[in-house]
Amino acid sequence: xxxxxxxxxxxxxxxxxxxxxxxxxxxxxxxxxxxxxxxxxxxxxxxxxxxxxxxxxxxxxxxxxxxxxxxxxxxxxxxxxxxxxxxxxxxxxxxxxxxxxxxxxxxxxxxxxxxxxxxxxxxxxxxxxxxxxxxxxxxxxxx
Amino acid sequence: xxxxxxxxxxxxxxxxxxxxxxxxxxxxxxxxxxxxxxxxxxxxxxxxxxxxxxxxxxxxxxxxxxxxxxxxxxxxxxxxxxxxxxxxxxxxxxxxxxxxxxxxxxxxxxxxxxxxxxxxxxxxxxxxxxxxxxxxxxxxxxxxxxxxxxxxxxxxxxxxxxxxxxxxxxxxxxxxxxxxxxxxxxxxxxxxxxxxxxxxxxxxxxxxxxxxxxxxxxxxxxxxxxxxxxxxxxxxxxxxxxxxxxxxxxxxxxxxxxxxxxxxxxxxxxxxxxxxxxxxxxxxxxxxxxxxxxxxxxxxxxxxxxxxxxxxxxxxxxxxxxxxxxxxxxxxxxxxxxxxxxxxxxxxxxxxxxxxxxxxxxxxxxxxxxxxxxxxxxxxxxxxxxxxxxxxxxxxxxxxxxxxxxxxxxxxxxxxxxxxxxxxxxxxxxxxx
Numbered sequence: 226x227x228x229x230x231x232x233x234x235x236x237x238x239x240x241x242x243x244x245x246x247x248x249x250x251x252x253x254x255x256x257x258x259x260x261x262x263x264x265x266x267x268x269x270x271x272x273x274x275x276x277x278x279x280x281x282x283x284x285x286x287x288x289x290x291x292x293x294x295x296x297x298x299x300x301x302x303x304x305x306x307x308x309x310x311x312x313x314x315x316x317x318x319x320x321x322x323x324x325x326x327x328x329x330x331x332x333x334x335x336x337x338x339x340x341x342x343x344x345x346x347x348x349x350x351x352x353x354x355x356x357x358x359x360x361x362x363x364x365x366x367x368x
Numbered sequence: 369x370x371x372x373x374x375x376x377x378x379x380x381x382x383x384x385x386x387x388x389x390x391x392x393x394x395x396x397x398x399x400x401x402x403x404x405x406x407x408x409x410x411x412x413x414x415x416x417x418x419x420x421x422x423x424x425x426x427x428x429x430x431x432x433x434x435x436x437x438x439x440x441x442x443x444x445x446x447x448x449x450x451x452x453x454x455x456x457x458x459x460x461x462x463x464x465x466x467x468x469x470x471x472x473x474x475x476x477x478x479x480x481x482x483x484x485x486x487x488x489x490x491x492x493x494x495x496x497x498x499x500x501x502x503x504x505x506x507x508x509x510x511x512x513x514x515x516x517x518x519x520x521x522x523x524x525x526x527x528x529x530x531x532x533x534x535x536x537x538x539x540x541x542x543x544x545x546x547x548x549x550x551x552x553x554x555x556x557x558x559x560x561x562x563x564x565x566x567x568x569x570x571x572x573x574x575x576x577x578x579x580x581x582x583x584x585x586x587x588x589x590x591x592x593x594x595x596x597x598x599x600x601x602x603x604x605x606x607x608x609x610x611x612x613x614x615x616x617x618x619x620x621x622x623x624x625x626x627x628x629x630x631x632x633x634x635x636x637x638x639x640x641x642x643x644x645x646x647x648x649x650x651x652x653x654x655x656x657x658x659x660x661x662x663x664x665x666x667x668x669x670x671x672x673x674x675x676x677x678x679x680x681x682x683x684x685x686x687x688x689x690x691x692x693x694x695x696x697x698x699x700x701x702x703x704x705x706x707x708x709x710x711x712x713x714x715x716x717x718x719x720x721x722x723x724x725x726x727x728x729x730x731x732x733x734x735x736x737x738x739x740x741x742x743x744x745x746x747x748x749x750x751x752x753x754x755x756x757x758x759x760x761x762x763x764x765x766x767x768x769x770x771x772x773x774x775x776x777x778x779x780x781x782x783x784x785x786x787x788x789x790x791x792x793x794x795x796x797x798x799x800x801x
Contacts, residue, residue, distance in 0.1 A: 232751035234744045236781050262753045266760075266778050267744075269751055288783050290744050294751045323752055341751070 226349050227295040228339065228362045229277040233270045234290040237263065245270065245284065252283045257366065258339055260326035273298075273328070273339065275366050295345055298328065298365050300335040300358040308338065311357055318351045320344060330368045332360065371487040371519065372480065375628050376683050380676075383684060387631055388422050390656035395419055395428075398662055401446040404439055405664065425631065425654065426642050430665045433466060436606065441467040447659050457505045458605045465505070468605055469660040475514065477657055481626050482515020482611035488624065488681070489599040490574045490617035491545045493520035498543035498572075500552060501579070502528045507609030508579055512547045515611060521545070528552065531559040542571045546596065550577040550586055557593040567595040574617070576601050578610055581691045581709065600690060606666055607653050613688055619680050622687030629657045632686060633665070634674050637695035648673045650695045651688060669695045671707070699729060699795060701736045704773045708794040711740060714766050720747035721763070724785045731799040738775040740767065743782045 235241040242261075249256060249272075258273040274280045277293065284291045301307045315322065321343040328337035337360065342348035352359055370376045378386070395416035398405040409415065412429045419425065436444060441464075445452065453472050457465040470478065491497065497516040501508030509527055516523035524541060526534060528548065534556060537543070546553065553575055560567060575594060578601035590598045602623050603610035612630060613623035625632050630653050634643045637650040651668045672688045679687060693707035700706070708727060715721045721742055728739040742763060750756055756779060763777035786793060 230751070232749070234749050234756075234779070234781060236779075236784070264753060264757065267756065267780075269753060269756070271751055288781070290746055290749045290782050292746055292749050292751065 226297070226353075226359045226361055227345060228273060228298045228360070228365050230294050230296045230339070230341075231272050231274065231277055231281050231284075232292055232294060233272070233284060235268045235270055237265070237267055241268075242270070244287075245289070248283055248287055249274070249280055252279060254280045254283070257330070257368070258326065258328045260324070260339075262324065271324075271326070273365065277366075294341065297340045297342060297345060297349055297352070298360040298362075299338055299340060299352060300332055300360060301338050303331070303334060303336050307336070311338075311352070314351060314355045314357070315342075315348060318347070320348045320351055328365070328368075332364075332368065337365070369487050369490075369492065370683075371484040376484060376685065378628065378684055380684055383627055384422060386628055387656060390628075391422065391425065391631065391654065392416065392419060394654075394656050394658070394662045395664070397659075398446050398664060402444055404435065404444055422631070425633070425665070428665055430640065430652065430667050431663050432667050433606070433669070436466040437464055440464045442469065444663070445469050445661050447471050452660055454510075456507045456510075456605050456609065458507075466606060468507075471659040474608075474658055474660045477629060478511060478608050478611065479514040479518040481608070481629060482511055483518040484626065485601060485611040485614040486515055486519050486521070486545070486576070488614050488616045488683070489545075489576050489601070490597060491519065491521060491576075495519075495521040495544045495573075496542055496571075497521045497523045497545045497547060498526060498534075498538055498541075499523055500526055500528055500534060500546065500548035501610070507603070507605045508547075511603070511609035511611060512576075531556055532563065535560055535563060535565050538570055538572065539565065544571050544573050546572055546575040546594070548575075548577065549579045550582040550590060550598070551580060553577060553590050553594055553598075554586075557590075567593065570595070572596045574599060576614070578602055581693065583713070584690070602670075602688070602691065604668060604670075606663060607655055607668070608658070612653070616679065616681035616683060622675060622679070622689055624679070624681075624683050624685045624687055625653075627685045630655055632674055632688065634672070635667075637667075637669075637671075637698065638700075645676060646673055648689075648692070667695075671695055671698070697795070699727070699738075699797070701729060701738050701773050704771065706738070706771055706773055710771055711767060712794075714770050715740075715742065715763070718763060718766065720745065725794065726785050727795045729795065729797045729799055736799065738773060739778050740764075740775050741778045741780045741785060743785055744779045745782055748779075 255275040260271045262269045281291050323341040325340045399416045408429045451471045452469040454470040457467045499512045503509030575596045575598045587598045600615045602613040613625035615623050633652040634649040643649045651670045651672050655662050670691045671693050676686050693709045724743050726741040730737045760777040767775050
């Protein structure tokens with residue numbers, strides 16, 4: 226029920242994002258979702274791609290620092306209060322969201338949100354117990 | 369054990385009387401034969417005959433590496449070329465190398481001092497000395513070689529490199545003493561474990577390591593991995609080569625500098641003023657017996673301190689502490705003296721941090737700023753911003769705690785800090801002072 230995400234360390238200097246996307250493009254890797262966290266000195270680019278291992282390898286080969294993290298993809302009803310309902314359940318159980326971002330594609334009319342939790346397994350259990358739909362990695366990569 | 373008991377244990381009054389006699393003699397010689405010294409003494413308003421005590425040495429001007437470069441190649445030689453039997457040169461990291469010449473008597477002195485150094489380290493006649501210092505223009509190889517022969521040991525002139533062969537010869541020839549740089553000894557240990565060679569099965573008993581600064585922690589590591597007693601030796605080609613000073617195996621606490629041939633002083637590298645016993649500063653050496661290229665108050669740029677306390681080994685010669693860095697690497701940041709090596713030891717103490725770093729010094733308004741750039745490898749990297757910021761703060765705090773200087777840690781991409789084959793560039797000083 227977990228989704229693999231790769232994170233890449235980038236210094237705040239011009240051309241780095243262009244370089245990464247070009248390397249992935251040349252390796253025929255498709256970016257499915259992304260988020261960029263930035264500070265004054267550096268940024269962390271987080272990506273969901275169609276081939277996580279290949280993407281990680283080509284970037285490492287080019288000298289980037291890359292690691293893999295497990296995140297959770299959740300279907301969110303596309304209506305007012307849809308996301309709030311999910312966060313409320315998590316909050317009740319004391320589960321922390323480290324960060325989250327939206328997936329590009331929809332899934333059967335619903336939006337998809339990527340979550341990074343402090344306790345991933347607990348969060349998945351809380352969500353499925355509350356009848357929210359957690360998407361498997363394979364479903365997501367090929368969406 | 370001594371090689372030359374009479375001189376190594378000479379009571380201090382006799383040693384100092386000998387130093388004064390030799391100092392007066394060398395001053396007369398350089399004044400008569402080296403135009404540079406005639407001019408620099410005149411500029412300082414002093415003549416050799418004005419030096420009536422060892423304390424008068426402080427009135428003489430310094431000699432610097434730049435003075436040697438300006439006199440390239442033979443300008444500071446005090447003996448005619450017909451008497452020079454050997455020429456060595458130090459690798460010049462910038463521009464021309466510094467060139468030194470030895471008369472037959474200089475080679476004789478060097479051999480004796482190196483033989484004394486071997487005995488001080490616990491070596492003796494009958495030892496098989498595996499000399500992995502480089503042979504060539506660098507003084508290490510030939511300096512140790514002549515000393516080993518003078519001692520009457522068997523010397524293997526293997527020089528540096530080809531580590532597999534080094535290990536085979538150590539095993540087959542039964543080497544008992546190893547001479548090389550401390551970093552090369554650890555490289556040998558790595559290769560040995562890859563080759564399945566266990567140092568416990570070798571006959572090595574003593575290792576004499578020098579030509580680069582190393583720490584007490586590194587000594588522990590070498591002694592454990594190579595199963596031998598590791599001894600620190602100091603020397604520089606300008607003064608002679610290896611064997612200017614060495615630890616004794618009895619104490620392993622400070623390096624005895626052979627004072628019947630060299631007069632050491634410690635100065636404040638900023639002001640040039642002499643510092644009292646025990647205070648840290650730049651080591652200045654006057655060679656008092658050299659003929660080829662005697663140097664008066666040569667600034668070594670090495671940072672150490674001096675003690676005249678009696679040593680348990682019985683030698684009466686002063687001891688210098690381990691070198692902690694070089695004065696030309698020293699940064700002064702908001703009045704605090706900072707050596708890149710100190711920051712390095714903080715960084716290697718933080719798990720996962722690699723010893724590739726760059727110190728960027730700048731001045732904003734009237735305030736100096738220090739930025740420590742550290743490469744982020746996979747072990748350090750996290751997908752969470754707060755984890756990386758925690759790492760930056762930890763680096764800043766540990767540097768502040770150890771050195772008393774505030775800095776800003778900047779995480780940079782791997783391999784973005786320039787690598788160097790020789791001396792690594794650790795400092796970028798953007799201050800326009």
